[in-house]
Amino acid sequence: MDSDNKSLANWLIVMFIFMYWIFRMVVAYMYSTSRSFITTPLDFNVEIILLFVTLFCMILMIKRVKLAAIIYAGTYIMYFGVDLYNKIMPMFEGSEFNVSATGDLVFSGVGVILAILAVLDVLIDKVKAPVQVQTDWFYENKDYDRKVDDRSDRNQYRT
Numbered sequence: 001m002d003s004d005n006k007s008l009a010n011w012l013i014v015m016f017i018f019m020y021w022i023f024r025m026v027v028a029y030m031y032s033t034s035r036s037f038i039t040t041p042l043d044f045n046v047e048i049i050l051l052f053v054t055l056f057c058m059i060l061m062i063k064r065v066k067l068a069a070i071i072y073a074g075t076y077i078m079y080f081g082v083d084l085y086n087k088i089m090p091m092f093e094g095s096e097f098n099v100s101a102t103g104d105l106v107f108s109g110v111g112v113i114l115a116i117l118a119v120l121d122v123l124i125d126k127v128k129a130p131v132q133v134q135t136d137w138f139y140e141n142k143d144y145d146r147k148v149d150d151r152s153d154r155n156q157y158r159t
Contacts, residue, residue, distance in 0.1 A: 013121050014062055017072075017114055021054050023107075039100070039107050042083050050079055061118060069122035076115035080108040 028047050030037035041047035053075055060068030087105040091097065097105075 007121075007125055009121055010062070010064070010125065013114070013117050014058060017054070017058055017061070017118060020110060020114055021051065021058065024054075025051060039103050042079065046079060050075055061122060064122060064125070066122050069118045073115040073119040076111050080111035080115075084108040084112055 024041075024047065027037060027039055028041055028044065028051065031040050031044055031047075054072065057068040057072035061072065083104065087101055087108065090101075
């Protein structure tokens with residue numbers, strides 16, 4: 001890993017978010033060109049805004065910014081959570097699913113799960129500041145400071 005000391009879970013979650021972001025870009029592109037695809041955006045204008053918000057949040061989540069993960073989770077849960085709720089409720093009422101409703105349910109579920117995982121990863125992760133081996137021995141070593149202080153008191157040079 002690099003010196004920023006990111007966890008493997010953080011990298012995996014951001015990679016899955018990136019893959020899902022690319023998938024949502026393809027969904028938006030296929031919808032805008034009026035081509036048939038597995039799923040369609042819930043709201044095309046909101047989808048475009050969400051793509052830009054997601055790009056911004058992904059970059060900041062790599063840097064472990066908590067606010068970015070919270071913004072990402074909030075936008076995804078508000079956007080996909082409503083659709084997920086609307087697709088799950090007919091299942092409890094006894095109506096049948098068709099293929100497109102099941103696909104939309106899965107894709108909305110993946111969006112909500114990724115948002116929850118992103119927030120949990122950033123908020124629970126204890127890795128904050130990496131140990132700088134080259135400089136911490138000097139700045140965080142109280143014994144070294146005492147030795148230098150004792151030595152400097154005994155050295156009395158004549159001029």
